[in-house]
Amino acid sequence: MDASLALQYAVIAILVVASAWVVLKKQFPGPLRKARIALALPLLREGRSNWQHALGRWIAPAGSLVNGRIAGKDCGGCDGCG
Incomplete structure (x- = not known):
């Protein structure tokens, strides 16, 4: 496969993933x-290495604050209730 074609596929894949992330954040917070x-929780358990804690x-x-309070478990952080 040509190197420029592989580069094009890589750029398109990155753009598709970024686009999907934006849609997820907007539509399903x-x-x-x-x-x-x-x-994140399994990575933050005690006994994991430092790099796993950092990744987690x-x-x-x-944590998000809504109206000066910590948001509930179902809050996506959109501040639509305030």
Whole structure:
């Protein structure tokens, strides 16, 4: 396969993944948050290596505040209820 064709496929794949991420964040913030938590928790368990802890912290969603309170478990962080 030609190198330029492989580069084109790689760029298109990156753009498709980025586009899917944006759609997930906009359309499904609650389920995406739950999935990120489910992926991060095993990495953050005690006894894991430092790089696994760092990866888990990177994957985990940031805690969000809504109206000065910590948001509930079903909150996607859109601040639509405030």
